[in-house]
Amino acid sequence: xxxxxxxxxxxxxxxxxxxxxxxxxxxxxxxxxxxxxxxxxxxxxxxxxxxxxxxxxxxxxxxxxxxxxxxxxxxxxxxxxxxxxxxxxxxxxxxxxxxxxxxxxxxxxxxxxxxxxxxxxxxxxxxxxxxxxxxxxxxxxxxxxxxxxxxxxxxxxxxxxxxxxxxxxxxxxxxxxxxxxxxxxxxxxxxxxxxxxxxxxxxxxxxxxxxxxxxxxxxxxxxxxxxxxxxxxxxxxxxxxxxxxxxxxxxxxxxxxxxxxxxxxxxxxxxxxxxxxxxxxxxxxxxxxxxxxxxxxxxxxxxxxxxxxxxxxxxxxxxxxxxxxxxxxxxxxxx
Amino acid sequence: xxxxxxxxxxxxxxxxxxxxxxxxxxxxxxxxxxxxxxxxxxxxxxxxxxxxxxxxxxxxxxxxxxxxxxxxxxxxxxxxxxxxxxxxxxxxxxxxxxxxxxxxxxxxxxxxxxxxxxxxxxxxxxxxxxxxxxxxxxxxxxxxxxxxxxxxxxxxxxxxxxxxxxxxxxxxxxxxxxxxxxxxxxxxxxxxxxxxxxxxxxxxxxxxxxxxxxxxxxxxxxxxxxxxxxxxxxxxxxxxxxxxxxxxxxxxxxxxxxxxxxxxxxxxxxxxxxxxxxxxxxxxxxxxxxxxxxxxxxxxxxxxxxxxxxxxxxxxxxxxxxxxxxxxxxxxxxx
DNA sequence: AGGAAGTACGCAAACGTTTACGCCTTTTTC
DNA sequence: GAAAAAGGCGTAAACGTTTGCGTACTTCCT
Numbered sequence: 001x002x003x004x005x006x007x008x009x010x011x012x013x014x015x016x017x018x019x020x021x022x023x024x025x026x027x028x029x030x031x032x033x034x035x036x037x038x039x040x041x042x043x044x045x046x047x048x049x050x051x052x053x054x055x056x057x058x059x060x061x062x063x064x065x066x067x068x069x070x071x072x073x074x075x076x077x078x079x080x081x082x083x084x085x086x087x088x089x090x091x092x093x094x095x096x097x098x099x100x101x102x103x104x105x106x107x108x109x110x111x112x113x114x115x116x117x118x119x120x121x122x123x124x125x126x127x128x129x130x131x132x133x134x135x136x137x138x139x140x141x142x143x144x145x146x147x148x149x150x151x152x153x154x155x156x157x158x159x160x161x162x163x164x165x166x167x168x169x170x171x172x173x174x175x176x177x178x179x180x181x182x183x184x185x186x187x188x189x190x191x192x193x194x195x196x197x198x199x200x201x202x203x204x205x206x207x208x209x210x211x212x213x214x215x216x217x218x219x220x221x222x223x224x225x226x227x228x229x230x231x232x233x234x235x236x237x238x239x240x241x242x243x244x245x246x247x248x249x250x251x252x253x254x255x256x257x258x259x260x261x262x263x264x265x266x267x268x269x270x271x272x273x274x275x276x277x278x279x280x281x282x283x284x285x286x287x288x289x290x291x292x293x294x295x296x297x298x299x300x301x302x303x304x305x306x307x308x309x310x311x312x313x314x315x316x317x318x319x320x321x322x323x324x325x326x327x328x329x330x331x332x333x334x335x
Numbered sequence: 336x337x338x339x340x341x342x343x344x345x346x347x348x349x350x351x352x353x354x355x356x357x358x359x360x361x362x363x364x365x366x367x368x369x370x371x372x373x374x375x376x377x378x379x380x381x382x383x384x385x386x387x388x389x390x391x392x393x394x395x396x397x398x399x400x401x402x403x404x405x406x407x408x409x410x411x412x413x414x415x416x417x418x419x420x421x422x423x424x425x426x427x428x429x430x431x432x433x434x435x436x437x438x439x440x441x442x443x444x445x446x447x448x449x450x451x452x453x454x455x456x457x458x459x460x461x462x463x464x465x466x467x468x469x470x471x472x473x474x475x476x477x478x479x480x481x482x483x484x485x486x487x488x489x490x491x492x493x494x495x496x497x498x499x500x501x502x503x504x505x506x507x508x509x510x511x512x513x514x515x516x517x518x519x520x521x522x523x524x525x526x527x528x529x530x531x532x533x534x535x536x537x538x539x540x541x542x543x544x545x546x547x548x549x550x551x552x553x554x555x556x557x558x559x560x561x562x563x564x565x566x567x568x569x570x571x572x573x574x575x576x577x578x579x580x581x582x583x584x585x586x587x588x589x590x591x592x593x594x595x596x597x598x599x600x601x602x603x604x605x606x607x608x609x610x611x612x613x614x615x616x617x618x619x620x621x622x623x624x625x626x627x628x629x630x631x632x633x634x635x636x637x638x639x640x641x642x643x644x645x646x647x648x649x650x651x652x653x654x655x656x657x658x659x660x661x662x663x664x665x666x667x668x669x670x
Numbered sequence: 671a672g673g674a675a676g677t678a679c680g681c682a683a684a685c686g687t688t689t690a691c692g693c694c695t696t697t698t699t700c
Numbered sequence: 701g702a703a704a705a706a707g708g709c710g711t712a713a714a715c716g717t718t719t720g721c722g723t724a725c726t727t728c729c730t
Contacts (some may be wrong), residue, residue, distance in 0.1 A: 021716095050716055
């Protein structure tokens with residue numbers, strides 16, 4: 001494929017190609033008459049400016065990278081959509097990548113994005129060790145993590161306040177009269193889920209309730225593994241709990257399926273509370289009450305932190321914790 | 336940000352930078368000893384090859400563009416995920432764009448992708464006129480449409496066989512004993528939906544049934560507009576039909592919601608059949624029987640057609656119609 | 671009229687690669 | 701042992717832009 005270049009235009013306009021560049025970019029000093037003439041010619045010839053050549057000299061691709069753990073997870077795909085939108089509003093394109101929860105692959109795609117000379121990278125870390133693995137490259141390109149910061153690391157972090165979200169959810173269930181609440185999900189694998197569990201435990205303690213767990217040992221969260229775990233949970237009758245706090249909406253969907261099969265009604269027999277507020281949660285017959293992560297806001301903050309760094313308007317690292325919100329639908333009931 | 340370049344390596348290795356290039360690319364003729372030495376030095380210095388510089392001389396970015404109409408629609412986001420995966424397997428990155436069902440925006444992002452010098456573009460057309468609008472640019476870069484071909488246009492097309500899918504679905508409902516089937520959805524706006532309606536009509540005729548419609552006049556398809564239309568449909572009692580064939584799963588979800596509110600049970604009171612098989616359809620309590628579009632296959636074919644064109648292995652245009660498949664769950668019942 | 675100031679444009683370098691060509695050294699061949 | 705072939709490496713051009721610097725021409729002021 002042969003594209004029209006500045007030189008092609010310069011030849012027919014009988015000027016130097018520097019002049020053509022100035023006419024098109026609008027910045028340089030140039031006479032209004034020639035500018036109009038060149039503009040017309042370039043339109044007629046179907047010129048499109050070559051951004052890769054421009055990137056070489058400008059040393060900026062106006063492209064951002066986004067690495068998520070799993071694109072099939074609706075939380076991630078919603079986050080990706082919002083990020084893409086925010087980026088475009090700031091004048092950046094977005095290249096989307098997938099780490100598949102693997103440190104190796106995460107490192108690989110990170111290197112790839114660096115090779116493409118993206119101006120900045122947003123990463124939802126695959127594991128706790130992600131920072132350690134990526135740190136040699138992080139020095140080379142502005143990066144923000146969508147995750148909570150455990151120890152003080154020299155990167156920007158944006159996330160929901162998971163601890164507060166968990167407190168919010170637990171308190172809501174208690175306010176409905178529930179005393180036997182099961183915390184359902186991953187506890188140890190990621191910082192995010194660890195903090196959620198902590199919030200639950202603290203709130204139980206404060207209300208003299210005994211924290212109880214149904215632990216999901218898997219690295220990832222899915223409808224399927226929520227279902228499998230719930231089948232076991234529902235096998236012991238009579239049920240000795242009245243509410244379940246699922247640490248992710250996807251797990252909650254698995255719980256709904258298991259409950260359905262076991263003849264357990266939600267919310268009549270047991271209340272179910274989720275976390276994330278994925279778009280699924282709003283579906284008819286699902287109508288899951290859940291703690292919302294402000295995905296749009298998270299995406300917007302991450303992108304804007306990144307572009308500020310890129311534009312060198314500020315080189316400070318941000319650590320932002322966004323407030324969670326309770327979205328009441330129909331899966332929880334007064335006891 | 337300052338990256339390590341070939342010249343930097345050449346300086347410490349005391350060779351010319353052409354030699355370094357040969358050592359790293361693996362193609363050129365070079366002594367094994369120097370190659371190892373250079374490899375080690377470049378590792379130590381943290382070199383990453385600059386793909387934008389390479390793209391300049393190779394005249395290929397190894398990047399594909401994907402334009403979808405709406406990333407929030409689950410059908411689109413699933414298609415996007417599969418495409419991204421296929422592209423990566425072929426060694427290409429993917430830049431994701433959104434036309435928001437607007438011809439203007441579609442044209443704009445297409446130009447943008449051309450400017451970025453992507454090697455090929457996959458587009459889910461926003462409207463019937465998309466081809467006409469994009470045709471001047473299509474000549475410049477290999478393009479494949481994910482859509483059915485109406486008249487013979489010089490572009491590659493990949494899609495499900497919508498007509499056959501519709502026949503399949505209608506015949507299934509008839510085989511369950513239904514005689515009064517409503518076709519629910521858009522009919523006139525897009526080629527895709529036009530063909531689906533045709534398949535329904537033809538099958539009705541063949542079985543001496545009168546085709547009946549609940550028309551959705553909106554350009555896009557959503558849970559919300561499916562819901563609104565269904566509320567009207569359910570307001571006339573008693574119901575004078577026993578099955579609904581929704582032309583998209585998202586509309587079907589809206590129907591489920593409206594039915595729920597109206598006290599109409601699915602499938603006991605009315606059977607509901609969808610089209611697309613989005614991942615939502617498999618959710619507990621939803622369990623929608625539907626005609627599947629083979630999204631993964633469509634993505635794979637589109638990508639592979641594109642890369643064959645790019646590699647100049649074939650310059651023929653493909654027009655591929657993939658077979659639909661009936662996915663039986665629980666929303667349809669014998670009458 | 672003569673010099674200063676400003677405007678419009680051309681020249682050429684630079685960005686970091688890849689690669690055709692050529693040269694020198696080493697190996698092979700009879 | 702000399703000629704031919706092969707191997708290893710350097711030189712330089714090219715890809716399409718942007719931009720600092722230089723210069724010719726115009727305009728303005730006194």
